Amino acid sequence: MIAASLGEVQTVVAARRLREASSVFIGVGRPSTAAILARRVHNPGLVLVYESGTVGAKPTRVPLSIGDGELAETADFIVSVPEMFNYWIGAGRIEVAFLGAAQVDRFANLNSTVIGAYDHPKARLPGAGGAPEIAAACGEVIVIVPHARRTFVEKLDFVTSVGHGTGPGSRRQLGFRGAGPSAVITDLGVLEPDPATCELTLTAMHPGVELEAIRAATGWDLHVSDDLKPTEPPTVQELTVLRGLTSR
Amino acid sequence: MAELTGLGEGLRELVSDGDSVALEGFTHLIPFAAGHELLRQGRAELELIRMTPDVLYDQMIGMGAARKLVFSYGGNPGVGSLHRFRDAIEHGWPREIEVEEHSHAGMANAYAAGASGLPCALLRGYVGTDLIARTRVEPVVCPFTGERLVAVPALRPDVAIVHAQEADRRGNVQLWGIPGVQKEALLAASRTLVTVERVLDELEPRPGGVVIPTWQLDAVAHVPRGSLPSYSHGVTDRDNDFYRFWDQVSRDRDAFAAWMSEHVLGGVAAR
Numbered sequence: 001m002i003a004a005s006l007g008e009v010q011t012v013v014a015a016r017r018l019r020e021a022s023s024v025f026i027g028v029g030r031p032s033t034a035a036i037l038a039r040r041v042h043n044p045g046l047v048l049v050y051e052s053g054t055v056g057a058k059p060t061r062v063p064l065s066i067g068d069g070e071l072a073e074t075a076d077f078i079v080s081v082p083e084m085f086n087y088w089i090g091a092g093r094i095e096v097a098f099l100g101a102a103q104v105d106r107f108a109n110l111n112s113t114v115i116g117a118y119d120h121p122k123a124r125l126p127g128a129g130g131a132p133e134i135a136a137a138c139g140e141v142i143v144i145v146p147h148a149r150r151t152f153v154e155k156l157d158f159v160t161s162v163g164h165g166t167g168p169g170s171r172r173q174l175g176f177r178g179a180g181p182s183a184v185i186t187d188l189g190v191l192e193p194d195p196a197t198c199e200l201t202l203t204a205m206h207p208g209v210e211l212e213a214i215r216a217a218t219g220w221d222l223h224v225s226d227d228l229k230p231t232e233p234p235t236v237q238e239l240t241v242l243r244g245l246t247s248r
Numbered sequence: 249m250a251e252l253t254g255l256g257e258g259l260r261e262l263v264s265d266g267d268s269v270a271l272e273g274f275t276h277l278i279p280f281a282a283g284h285e286l287l288r289q290g291r292a293e294l295e296l297i298r299m300t301p302d303v304l305y306d307q308m309i310g311m312g313a314a315r316k317l318v319f320s321y322g323g324n325p326g327v328g329s330l331h332r333f334r335d336a337i338e339h340g341w342p343r344e345i346e347v348e349e350h351s352h353a354g355m356a357n358a359y360a361a362g363a364s365g366l367p368c369a370l371l372r373g374y375v376g377t378d379l380i381a382r383t384r385v386e387p388v389v390c391p392f393t394g395e396r397l398v399a400v401p402a403l404r405p406d407v408a409i410v411h412a413q414e415a416d417r418r419g420n421v422q423l424w425g426i427p428g429v430q431k432e433a434l435l436a437a438s439r440t441l442v443t444v445e446r447v448l449d450e451l452e453p454r455p456g457g458v459v460i461p462t463w464q465l466d467a468v469a470h471v472p473r474g475s476l477p478s479y480s481h482g483v484t485d486r487d488n489d490f491y492r493f494w495d496q497v498s499r500d501r502d503a504f505a506a507w508m509s510e511h512v513l514g515g516v517a518a519r
Contacts, residue, residue, distance in 0.1 A: 028326040051352065052275045052426050064488045065325035067275020072425045072481055078456065081274050081299065081429040082360045085353035090372060113349075118382060124337040126323035126330075129300075133353040133373045162376035174376045175396060 004234045006187040008242060009206045012234040014098065014144055014185045015042060015242075023047040024096045025089065025134060031098035031144050033062050033245060040241050049094055051130050053079045062245050085130065090137055092177045097138035099131055099161065103153050104145055106199050106220050107170075108163030108181035110135070111156040118158060128160050135161035136176040147186035152218040164198035188214050189231065199223060206231045250419025250465035255285050255443060255474075258467040259409075262439045267406040268295035268318075270437060271304060274428030275325060276486075278478035279411040280304050281471045282443050284512045287311055297405050299355050299429060303477070303494050306330040307512065309345060310504055316346040318403070320355040327491050331498040341501065350383055354400045359429050361402035362436025368399045408437030411475040412460075413483055415444040416451040419462035425481025427458045434460055443471040445483045 004012070007030070014034035018024055019042045026035045026048060036059055039046045048057045052067040056076025063071055072078055079088065088094060101110035102125050112131060116122030135141055141163070145151050163181040164170055171180050184191040190204035201223040202214060207230065215222050234242070253261070263269060263286060271279050283304045286294075295316040296305055302324055308314055310332030322333050336345045350358065357369035370388065374380050375398065388399045410430040412423035421442045423430065434440050442460070447470050453459055462468075474480075477487035497507050 053428070054426065063326070064491065065275050065486070067325065067426050067486075068488075069425070069479060069481060069486060072276070078426055080427045080431065080458075081352065082356040082432060085356050086371070090353060113378070118378075121338060124322075124334045126321050127319065127349050128351040128377070128379060129321035130352040132351045132375075132377050132379065133371075136372065136375065159376070159378040165376060170376075175372065176375075 001236060001239060004239055006206055006209070008239065009231060009234060010144070010185055010187045011037060011242060012238045013190060013231055014142065015238070017142055017183065017185070018046055018096060019043050021046060021096045023049055023094050024098065025049045025051070025094045025138055026098050027051065027100065028063065028066050029100065031100060033242070034144070035098065036062060036245055037238070037242050041238055047076070049088065051084065053081060053084050055079065055088070085133060089130065089133055092137045092139065095139040097134045097141050099135060099141055099143050101143065101145055101160070103151060103156050104143060104184060105153060105156050107165060107167060108143055108184055108193065108200055109156055109159050109165065110143065110161045110163060111158045113158040113160045115157055131161040135163065135180070136174070136178060138178045140179045140182040143181055143184040145184065145186055147188040147214065147217045149217055149219050152220070154220045164193055167198050168196070188217060194223065201225050202228060204229050204231045207233050250442075250462045250468045252417065252419060252447065253467045253469055255282060255469040255471050256289070258441050258469050259285055259289060262441055262466060263291055263407050265291055266293045268297055270297040270403070270405040270408045270433045272298055272408065272410050272428060272430045272433040273475070273478060274300055274426060276426040276428060276478060277411045277423060277430065277475050277480055278302070278304055279409050279443055279474060280476060280478060281474035282409045282411070282441065283308055287313060287512055297403060299352060300325070301333065302330065303491060306332040306494070306498060307508060309333050309336050310342070310498070311508060312342040314345055316348065318348045318350070320350045320352045324491055324495060327495050331495070332504060335501070348383060349379070350400070351379065354383070354385065355403070356429055356432070358400045358403040359432035359436050361400070362404045363432040366402055368401050370397045370399055372397060374398050403436055405433065405437040407439045407441070408433040409441045409443070410434060411443045411480065413444065413480050414446050414448055414451065415442065415468045416448050419465055419468045420451050421460045421465065421468060422451050422453065422457045424454060424457040431458050431460060435464065440465045441467040441469065443469045443474040445472055445474070445480050446470070
């Protein structure tokens with residue numbers, strides 16, 4: 001079997017985070033792939049919740065859009081968008097949320113709105129979507145992003161959703177009910193907020209990745225855990241199922 | 249009571265230049281045929297409202313039909329950027345466009361407030377983000393608990409246009425699958441038009457179906473395949489290849505204009 005790519009490792013590590021979860025909120029792309037993989041390999045009872053309103057979807061392939069017909073056909077039930085955001089997300093009924101972003105800072109605050117100035121952006125990104133309220137209200141948030149200097153920035157160009165704000169106490173002060181980001185999973189490693197400072201700290205490194213490469217791809221002076229661990233490589237089963245999902 | 253009408257006639261009757269228009273559809277049942285007909289009719293200066301402006305609004309913005317966009321997520325779902333939307337905001341091409349952006353929660357609640365006849369909706373949202381300074385929300389305090397919340401003003405489009413699977417001859421409409429925010433958009437709007445895949449003698453309400461009664465609608469037009477390349481659950485399939493293809497054709501201004509000219513403007517005007 002061909003060795004796992006770093007992207008595949010990232011997906012597998014994200015999937016493993018869902019072992020104990022009862023429900024996960026997902027968008028399209030790698031988060032969706034990871035959640036489908038988790039349901040197939042690690043946690044068959046996992047409830048997949050898509051923003052489109054499909055709750056308990058059981059896709060057999062990775063959907064292109066969050067509104068693909070298969071999600072609606074296989075869902076336990078389907079709700080309207082207002083119901084999704086009020087009853088399910090806003091009220092804190094979803095345990096884990098996967099979020100992506102164009103920029104992340106050391107407190108796992110996220111930007112998916114603009115690169116550059118808001119009024120004259122260098123790049124106009126899609127915008128908030130569900131992220132602000134998902135980040136505030138879901139039980140915990142796992143951020144899935146590529147590890148690159150343009151992504152891991154000292155200062156966000158725009159705060160689209162709040163992670164740990166400016167540090168300890170921020171979320172409580174803002175009245176958020178969810179615990180916020182518990183991990184940022186990249187294609188190089190895993191970062192977790194330090195329990196005392198909330199600052200993202202490197203806690204795991206994927207196979208074959210050098211610490212220096214991670215430092216170089218991070219736009220701030222990265223803290224490294226004293227307990228830095230190597231990522232457990234994907235198993236044959238994880239890789240086989242993952243490749244089956246993405247090759248279709 | 250809704251009138252059964254031709255798409256062209258119905259839109260000419262209901263939509264004028266300068267109107268705020270919501271062509272809703274959340275990843276499903278997107279009213280492409282109606283949007284294209286608005287372009288053929290040459291509608292201009294529109295305030296386009298939609299939670300997820302995807303390819304249809306990319307086309308309408310790229311053709312210069314919009315003066316303003318109210319939205320919460322502007323992407324080509326699963327594919328990437330909307331290049332015409334980006335070009336309009338980043339470079340003012342083909343014209344400058346005013347933007348009012350929200351979160352999904354904010355916009356969904358704004359529609360619900362509009363449908364409820366309320367001036368605003370309350371939610372726990374936007375807090376701590378830079379959006380607050382860029383959009384229309386105000387902090388409020390709950391009079392019962394003292395909790396700090398956010399108020400978002402009701403959305404009340406001049407016109408809402410949606411696509412559904414079926415209607416009966418009296419103009420009652422039913423849709424199912426992912427219901428999105430279409431019911432709220434219709435009930436929030438001053439004027440409404442629904443395009444449908446089929447017209448039946450009698451609607452059979454189905455479990456999970458969303459029924460909008462004829463006495464809350466203005467016009468219903470029979471437009472089979474009217475949501476393609478989006479889809480109508482149980483009737484047509486989403487054309488995922490088109491969404492990928494759009495990423496290519498929409499990158500270039502000339503290629504875009506040529507495609508629109510051939511496939512949309514050159515299309516036969518609806519009756």
